[in-house]
Structures are given as structure tokens and as C-alpha cells.
Amino acid sequence: MTIADIRPTDEVLGLRARYRAFMEEHVYPNEPVLGREDEESDAVIARLRELAKAEGLWAPHLPPEAGGSSGSFLVYAHLNEEIGRSVWAQLVFGCQAPDAGNGEILWHFGTDEQKERWLAPLVAGEVRSFFSMTEPEVPGSDPTTLRTRAVRDGDEWVIDGHKWFSSGAEGAAFGIVMAVTDPDAEPHRRATQIVVSADTPGVEIVRAVPTMGHRGRGWTTHCEVRYTGVRVPVDSTLGEVGDGFRIAQKRLGPGRIHHVMRWLGQMQRAFELMCGYALEREAFGGPLADKQTVQNWIADSAAEIQACRLMTLDAAHKIDQGDEARVEVSLIKFFAAGVLHDVIDRAVQVHGARGLTDETPLGVMYAMARGARIYDGPDEVHRMVVARRILKSFAAGEPWHFE
Ligand SMILES: Cc1cc2nc3c(=O)[nH]c(=O)nc-3n(C[C@H](O)[C@H](O)[C@H](O)COP(=O)(O)OP(=O)(O)OC[C@H]3O[C@@H](n4cnc5c(N)ncnc54)[C@H](O)[C@@H]3O)c2cc1C
Secondary structure, eight states: OOHHHHSOOHHHHHHHHHHHHHIIIIIGGGHHHHTTOSHHHHHHHHHHHHHHHHTTOSOTTSOGGGTOSOOOHHHHHHHHHHHTTSTTHHHHTTOOTTHHHHHHHHHHHOOHHHIIIIIHHHHTTSOOEEEEOOOTTSOTTOGGGOOOEEEEETTEEEEEEEEEEEETOTTOSEEEEEEESOTTSOGGGSEEEEEEETTSTTEEEEEEOOBTTBOOOGGGOEEEEEEEEEEEEGGGEESSTTOHHHHHHHHHHHHHHHHHHHHHHHHHHHHHHHHHHHHHOEETTEEGGGSHHHHHHHHHHHHHHHHHHHHHHHHHHHHHTTOOOHHHHHHHHHHHHHHHHHHHHHHHHHHGGGGGSTTSTHHHHHHHHHHHTTTTSOHHHHHHHHHHHHHHHHHTTOOOOOO
């Protein structure tokens, strides 16, 4: 990879400027309303989504033939330096988690019928979806331990199980459920992904699990879901029976880098707020910007953000070239999650008490950032993946090449 490979073209810069203009005109001014998560905010989101579609800014994570407007990971990374700046913007542009990841696996593994029934309304923004893998009783870090079962009965699957952190399940039209279909198979062939309509009898959203004092509403919920004798036709199977982990890998790899791309926007916004406030606020006879501790925070943040940018663009470029970029994605997932947390934390600290209020977006950003070190694989698991791959290479007599 050279810097030229990952630099935005003039066309991408032009597109990015259009996203920036949209954010400035329509998203940032509406953040206080959107943050209320009530009916008025639903109406604002609906209006902004129509505007984004009309301006050709809809679903930039998917190629045009799938109903999107881009499909290149590298381009999407550049665009997310704008989109990622507001936690609400992904919803406005139709590229929100978990729908973006679900859309991608339906696009890659869905049958024509599944695409028509589930993918088309999802990409059009008419419905939302959820991804139901994690269970409270077993470690999400090691999903080979999952207990939810799907048992074949004639032309149907009968699903029984208990999940939580099915994000966005409240109000969603369907979920993609990871269930054990063959408990005797080797661990990574035991599970299958099955599309389940949310109104199927036996699907019960038990509750939205509050996190850090926030219950959420609709898209922002993390739900506990029970599946009791849930019957769905076998043609709801995504891919082949036993492909659950293979597809999860296809989903989570891109999903992880999508998250990191958004974090680039979040870090840069926090950084700008930190620098602006440091110049403006005075204490002990001069601006905070003159204090060396604050200067250190700014310098460290600048170095770390730039490292995250380059690592993310590199991973995105490799994925566009057909590489799974497993090590690169794991590296950036844990590294950027830490930087995201630290930069927002420093920005909050520079703002003092104001950093915790809703006068700046930092408080909400900080709460959201904490989950980043856990969802889609905790830091420790990604470190393990990276170290194992590197050590395997050394053990085989091949040093690790930084490319
Ligand atoms: C905001 C948020 C949204 C989420 N959305 C979804 C969703 O939409 N769908 C879904 O299915 N799940 C979702 N999850 C769940 C998430 O994927 C799991 O929380 C994650 O996989 C970790 O699983 P766990 O919580 O069971 O932790 P565990 O697996 O029990 O791990 C607990 C801790 O153990 C440590 N640990 C684990 N393995 C190792 C290791 N090998 N070495 C060292 N330490 C280790 C880590 O510190 C880890 O945090 C979400 C989680 C969050 C926080």
C-alpha cells in the first residue's frame, strides 16, 4: 500500500463535501431534537432520510445494484469522516448498524426470494432489522458455546433460545438469528443463520436492556429476546445449513470496519471540540491551551487519530482488493476503540463539568464509545486474533511483514 492508493480522488472529495454540507445544514442543527428520541425526532429522521435519498446520498455502503450509492470500502471510509461525526447520521443516510451488516449478508448470501422480501425494504429504509447472536448465559466472545437451537421439523425450523443485546430489535421487522442446527458437528459448523420475521408467534421482546442509564428507543435499544417454539420455513435459512460462522465472519469483518470508520468521525469531532475549548477557556491566568498537560492531550490525540485513519484506510483498501484483511481489521478494531475512548475522555476533561452536560455532544459520544471496546468482539479477543496470526507466521519460519 502506498499513500497514493488510499488518498481520496477528486471525485470522492467532491462527494465528501456534499455529505459535509448535508451534515451542516440538516444533521448538526437537529441533534438536540434527535437526542430526545421521541415522536418528533422520528419525524425529523424520516424527513432527513427522504432528503438524503433525493440528494443521492443514500446507503453509501452498498453498490447501486443493491440499492446503494457506492459499495467501495475505501470511499465509504472517507465519507464516514463526515457521516460518523454524528451518532444519528448513519440512520439519516441509511447505513446504520446493524442494518448495514444485515443488508450486506442478505446481498451476498440471500436467495432471490429473501432479497425481495427482506433486503429490498431494508435498503429502501422502509423497515429495520436486528442481529441476534449474543446470549446472556454464555460468553459472546466465544460463540461456539451458543445454546439457542433450531430443530428441523418437516419444512420448518423450530427455534428455541434466549438472546440479549439484539440491538434495534424494538420495532424491527425481522431479525437474523444465529442458532445451533447440528450440535454434533465440529464447533464452527454447528450454527446456522436464519431470518425470522419479528411478528412470528413465539418471538418475544422481553425488554430493552438499559445500558449506562439509557433505555433507548427503537433503533437505539439493546433487547433481550426469547424464542419459544418459533416456526419459520426452512427457506428462511441464510446460506447453507452450518454456514452460520462463515457468514458471521463475512458480516462481522465489514461490520467492524464500518464501526471504526464512524469512530474516525467521532474522534475528529471530539478533537476539534477539545482544541476549540482549550483556546477559549481561561484558568490560572491564561488559556487552557497554554497548559502543557492539555498540549500533551492534543498532541497524543493528533498522533493517535492519524494512526487510526491510516490503518483504517489501509484495511479498507485491502478489502476492496479482495483481501479479508483479518489482521488489519482486528488491529484497527481494538486500537481505534481505545483511541476513540481516550480522545473523547480528554475532550470531556478539558471541558470540565460542561463536558458532561448536553451543551456539547461529548457526553453522549462518551457513553456510546465505551461499548466500542466490547461489541463485535472485546479488545482482548482482537488482540488474541492478531497475536495468534503473527505468531503462527513466525512459528512457520516467516517473519511478519508490515505491508
Ligand atoms: C452496545 C452493544 C451492542 C451490541 N449489539 C449486539 C447485537 O446487535 N447483536 C448481538 O448478537 N450482540 C450484540 N452485542 C453483544 C456483543 O457482541 C458481546 O457483548 C461481545 O461479543 C462480548 O460478549 P459478552 O458480553 O458475552 O462478554 P464475554 O464473552 O462474557 O466476555 C467478558 C469479558 O471477558 C474478557 N475476555 C473474553 N475473552 C477473552 C480472551 N480470550 N482473553 C482475555 N480476555 C477475554 C473480555 O474482557 C470481555 O469483555 C452488543 C454489545 C454491546 C455492548
